[in-house]
Amino acid sequence: MIHPVPPGTRDVLPDEMRELRALSGSLHATFDRAGFGEVWTPALEYEEVLRRGDERAAAGFRLFDDRGHVLALRSDATIPIARLVANRYATEPAPLRLCYFAHAYRAVERGSGQAREFLQGGIELIGVGGAEGAAEVIALIVEALSEAGLNRHRIGLGDGMLYRTLLANAGVSDEDAQPLLESLWRRDLVGLEVRIDRLGLTGSARDALVAVPALRGGREVLAKVPGPAAENLSAVHELLAERGVADRVIFDLGLLRDLGYYTGTIFEVYDPAVAFALGGGGRYDELLGRFGPSRPACGAGLDIQRVHVAQIEEERGT
């Protein structure tokens, strides 16, 4: 008789658990050495707190407490940490460096094979703006993965505002833009082009909306999208070069992240040994202001089990 666990959740047995504990310990040690202090936030938050961070952040597992308040399981660590910073560090002027290791919960599509419960480890850098903050976060993630034994990981680097700006410049309304952003987020470039043409766009505006999402590669792709996004990405790249990790970067101008709080620089972490992103992050300069004093911020989270799979595949020499 087998007693099932909910879809998208799983048991972890001792051999795997030993490796996951070692991996988490290694990542934590790197974050700790870099001055990122670990915090814990409750797995349960008031739904309205998560929704204040992002409308879709409480779309997962919701329940009522004994007073009828709606609670939700955290779907990421960043929104709860933004709440924590507003509650506990509102008057702290210096940059804050925080890290976390915690499970997050998402209601994913059935059959997608995606986890509903997944262990995340990550960092949040509060109070350091622009390219400088992004470069510190990206370089530390690269270092943490190297320390954990990964050798081939890459950073896909993009700008969360780039495509939104192109849409605004082309005169596309926010309402019309939404399904296009959905297609882009799903990497459905064929569907994206169909939707662009349905809007009746022509000329250079149409061409840019179709071409930019496919732009991937070295610094040369930045020349094809002049403007603030390219300047920002160029600055991040220079700072990463100073930190000796620029060779890890692949510019990916079609990159979008799923949670809506990102502003400016965004990135994902890849490993050629596996087909999925190991994690990602970006700047979220407007999130803190939804809970307390406005502060620039940048963060990154890694899916520990995915990093573990990449570790194994690299060791196998796949």
Add this chain to the structure above:
Amino acid sequence: MIHPVPPGTRDVLPDEMRELRALSGSLHATFDRAGFGEVWTPALEYEEVLRRGDERAAAGFRLFDDRGHVLALRSDATIPIARLVANRYATEPAPLRLCYFAHAYRAVERGSGQAREFLQGGIELIGVGGAEGAAEVIALIVEALSEAGLNRHRIGLGDGMLYRTLLANAGVSDEDAQPLLESLWRRDLVGLEVRIDRLGLTGSARDALVAVPALRGGREVLAKVPGPAAENLSAVHELLAERGVADRVIFDLGLLRDLGYYTGTIFEVYDPAVAFALGGGGRYDELLGRFGPSRPACGAGLDIQRVHVAQIEEERGT
């Protein structure tokens, strides 16, 4: 503007988190050296799985998944591990030694000051019966706390069947017994005596039901309750003496644990520096059989944050 967290949950900031991580790491290292392999089970289980372990285990936080199944947040680690053992180790004949570090969730009374989300670390010893299994578990808990720097911890040792047997011998029906067991579990000995008298009991049966819950102390208290429970506790004590930890034991014949799956030996962990139990456990010889092949078992869980408070208080010399 303060954004509240749900009652009974809390944020943990870096200074405390660093100590909690060190404490968990120390406990884990002791469990690991003793051959207890760490497992992880999902925080969400099907309600019917938890209820199979104990009727009240799913009384806490419940929610629906997208197919209308009722899920619940685990309220302890033992029932999910019993499920895991049935699913993954059903044909494993040798004793299994497992440990865990995970948060559990309980709907507690408002204003009780108790945590709704609490971090537990513990062990489960499957397939070693009787006093031998209980002594191994108790001795390892004592050792783990000593390794973590606690010096004054004590084990309150009782038998989960003792009072139930006294009630049955006195002819008290299961229905009438329930409120008495509730009073005993709450350590409400005055209320217990009132309820006993309401049942119209007299003579030695009444006297035993009133007197036994107050019996605490050294081996001498066992002489006052001859029978299988006293023989069992005496055997556990002898095995703990062989392991050099018998001086930690205080017999507590009124001890009851809150979850209904315990059979035989039960215990709680105390520290004179703090007023609350740091954890506890006991034999649960009938739990595995509710999920798969019947096997004797014994386990113990520690509330990591309470152990941390005791650590601090001991260091302060309180």
